[in-house]
Amino acid sequence: MKRYPVPLVPGPTTVPEDVLAAGHYDFGSGDIEAEFFEHYGRVEEKLRALIRTRNRVAIMSGEAMVVLWGALKSTLSPGDRVLSVATGVFGYGIAEMARTITSEVTVVGFDYDEAADPEKVSAAIEAFRPKMVTMVHVETPSGVVNPVARVGEAVRACGVPLFYVDAVAGAGGAELVTDDWGIDLCLVGSQKCLSAPPGLGMVAVSERAWEEVERTGYQGYDALLPFRDALERRWFPYTPAWHAIAGLEAACDRILSLGLDAVIQAHTDVAAHTRKRLREMGLSLFPRREAESAATVTAVRVPDGSSWENLDRRLRAEGVVMGGSIGPLAGKIFRIGHMGVQADRALVDAGLDALARIPA
DSSP states (O other): OOSSSOOOOOOOOOOOHHHHEEESSSOGGGGGGOOOOOOHHHHHHHHHHHHHHOOOEEEEETTTTTHHHHHHTOOOOOOOOOOESSSSHHHHHHHHHHHOSOOOEEEOOOOSSSSHHHHHHHHHHHHHHOOOEEESSSSEEEEEOHHHHHHHHHHHTTOSSEEEETTTTTTTTTOOTTTTTOOSEEESSSSSSSSSOOOOEEEEEEEEHHHHHHHHHOSSTTSGGGSHHHHHHTSSSSOOHHHHHHHHHHHHHHHHHHHHHHHHHHHHHHHHHHHHHHHHTTTTTSSGGGGGGGEEEEEEEOOOOHHHHHHHHHHHHHTTTTOOOOOGGGGTEEEOOOOOGGGGGGHHHHHHHHHHHHHH
């Protein structure tokens, strides 16, 4: 596979050499060694620090979708009511996922170029009285960041049992305070802001969510239940991806050594710099209100008279790779992924310099 010198895709992000190297060692028999359980527990503690939670974190083998599906199937049963807050591809997609489990799903939908309105969400919660509210922290296909904290307040005020948040594209790069925001199921992936290889999904599970997991009793590869006491029992439901977990620890160490607040501020600063330069180039940003743009990815409208296919080809000829979009925004916008180790001003400037050289 060709490697581009200026990688600015919105995930999977560039993986540093030390993270890659951390997974290349002979551990032995993995999950039957005491050392592995100590290692797993250590990584779990570091993940807690990154997403600011005291809850148990299950580290599951599989791309982040393993926890998005597993958290739904482990807590929902037919007839349960789910209110899905949707501002983009993944928000609407989670609603469809929930519908495979229960038909009682209502969507509070917003345009793809705006963040959720907490007051509308609160009104919908009052009217529908769901068991679960689902929401996406950062919609990578559109570059929108949602007001999870304010929706979490509404969830708690209305007594909703479960708040499910897809934080895959924000954890480790944008403000995320799991416990203070009342998130019961906080879903994270290894391949975005953490800059680790794809292959692990992580979910922080609150005590009331664990109680629901126990009641539901779902069994399957993506079931959460076995992870509640896996460390204590020294038993996992399948062979853990211990090489990937070693790499994940190195990725967590990179962020924690720099300081989580400093890393989040660096993402915010690089995002602001990126958007300033794009405006100076005469390009139109997405979403329509810049205050609702994510710190981890910037979306840009494809200029009139051009196409994403042509722009992508020309960027690649310059050694730069950015991302298109999916769903209704495919071909209409492109995205600059300044997340993880790509939250680097020099790297972004190299990509933007190349973009500026491409004739309109």
